[in-house]
Amino acid sequence: MNLPSHGSNPQHLFKAMGRSLPMHFIDFSANINPIGPPSTLKEKWNDFYREIMVYPDPLAVSLKDRIAVQEQISVDSILIGNGGAELITLVARFLSGKKVVIIEPAFSEYETACRANQCEIQYHQLKGPNFALNMDDLRSSISSADALFLCNPNNPTGIQYPKSTIISILEECEKQNCYVILDEAFYDFLVDYDSFIPYINSFSKLIIIRSLTKMFAIPGLRLGYMAAAATIITELSALQPHWSINTIALLAGELCIQDNEFIKVTQSYIRKERERLLSFFKQYHFVVTSTKVNFYLLRDPNLKEQIDFFDFLLQKGIIPRHTFNFPGLDGNWLRFAIKSKEENRMLMEVLKEWRYLH
Numbered sequence: 209m210n211l212p213s214h215g216s217n218p219q220h221l222f223k224a225m226g227r228s229l230p231m232h233f234i235d236f237s238a239n240i241n242p243i244g245p246p247s248t249l250k251e252k253w254n255d256f257y258r259e260i261m262v263y264p265d266p267l268a269v270s271l272k273d274r275i276a277v278q279e280q281i282s283v284d285s286i287l288i289g290n291g292g293a294e295l296i297t298l299v300a301r302f303l304s305g306k307k308v309v310i311i312e313p314a315f316s317e318y319e320t321a322c323r324a325n326q327c328e329i330q331y332h333q334l335k336g337p338n339f340a341l342n343m344d345d346l347r348s349s350i351s352s353a354d355a356l357f358l359c360n361p362n363n364p365t366g367i368q369y370p371k372s373t374i375i376s377i378l379e380e381c382e383k384q385n386c387y388v389i390l391d392e393a394f395y396d397f398l399v400d401y402d403s404f405i406p407y408i409n410s411f412s413k414l415i416i417i418r419s420l421t422k423m424f425a426i427p428g429l430r431l432g433y434m435a436a437a438a439t440i441i442t443e444l445s446a447l448q449p450h451w452s453i454n455t456i457a458l459l460a461g462e463l464c465i466q467d468n469e470f471i472k473v474t475q476s477y478i479r480k481e482r483e484r485l486l487s488f489f490k491q492y493h494f495v496v497t498s499t500k501v502n503f504y505l506l507r508d509p510n511l512k513e514q515i516d517f518f519d520f521l522l523q524k525g526i527i528p529r530h531t532f533n534f535p536g537l538d539g540n541w542l543r544f545a546i547k548s549k550e551e552n553r554m555l556m557e558v559l560k561e562w563r564y565l566h
């Protein structure tokens with residue numbers, strides 16, 4: 209069975225499983241803000257229409273200026289991308305043929321993009337259910353690598369690694385001349401996140417990737433950015449297709465990143481829903497990762513393999529993200545996004561039904 213390698217677009221999952229998509233379903237497989245895009249975006253939407261007659265600014269000056277002020281870095285240290293995914297592709301092209309270490313489990317595009325660019329890939333596998341990251345275990349891999357991919361907070365586990373561990377990784381990589389690609393696609397769901405962006409000034413090999421599609425619920429628009437030393441940004445921007453970020457995405461990005469109130473409301477909503485869900489999982493004896501963000505991994509400890517559980521949920525119109533293509537998870541966990549209160553309630557009802565039967 210060749211299941212899709214990403215969440216969302218559930219029609220492809222059902223097709224691969226030889227089933228038809230049910231009339232009613234809830235898609236828990238994409239980690240998008242359940243509140244939807246900020247209302248300011250809807251208010252401005254009609255104004256964006258006339259902008260489609262103009263080519264997008266290939267230098268994205270206006271959006272970069274805003275990010276530079278917000279993150280207190282130089283505009284030369286910023287590259288805007290057609291989603292974080294494009295930036296990952298550019299990094300992999302930049303690392304073409306090099307030796308890379310991927311800390312797994314992690315977003316599958318690191319591997320896909322590195323493979324497409326003939327990188328030699330080594331996996332550093334973290335073990336569940338805690339998926340703890342330890343610098344000493346990594347040291348020998350770093351010594352022979354050109355680059356290391358790390359996702360914090362981690363997709364798919366939702367776990368936030370300790371700041372001190374990341375700093376010791378950055379120090380070791382700097383010594384070993386090894387790039388660190390630190391993917392912060394979900395950083396803004398954390399209430400107390402201490403960003404690593406200021407560290408681009410002290411660690412010359414640090415590349416940070418951010419996505420705007422998750423927090424601002426705009427995956428269809430495609431927008432992300434990268435922060436790194438200006439020399440790295442210059443090399444990577446030379447690999448980027450011209451006009452790769454469309455005008456509406458640029459305008460939307462400017463609006464979104466200023467909306468601190470929206471971010472706060474989201475963080476508070478996600479925290480409350482997460483607490484409600486976690487206490488339910490405990491009560492009904494499901495194992496869940498200690499997530500700090502808007503998604504989590506879940507498994508039924510009574511089963512060795514989760515495929516029957518996955519199947520049951522799909523039949524009930526509940527669509528989690530399978531984990532067959534996450535090395536080390538191999539389908540033995542299911543990932544769920546935190547959705548609206550009502551959708552989360554419906555998930556809990558179906559899980560109760562499952563528990564009653566098993």
Ligand SMILES: Cc1ncc(COP(=O)(O)O)c(C=O)c1O
Pocket residue numbers: 290291292293294315359363391393394418419420421422427430431432
């Ligand atoms: C960890 C991580 N990084 C980057 C991305 C890419 O996001 P986008 O291209 O939508 O900005 C994703 C998407 O799921 C992700 O999970």
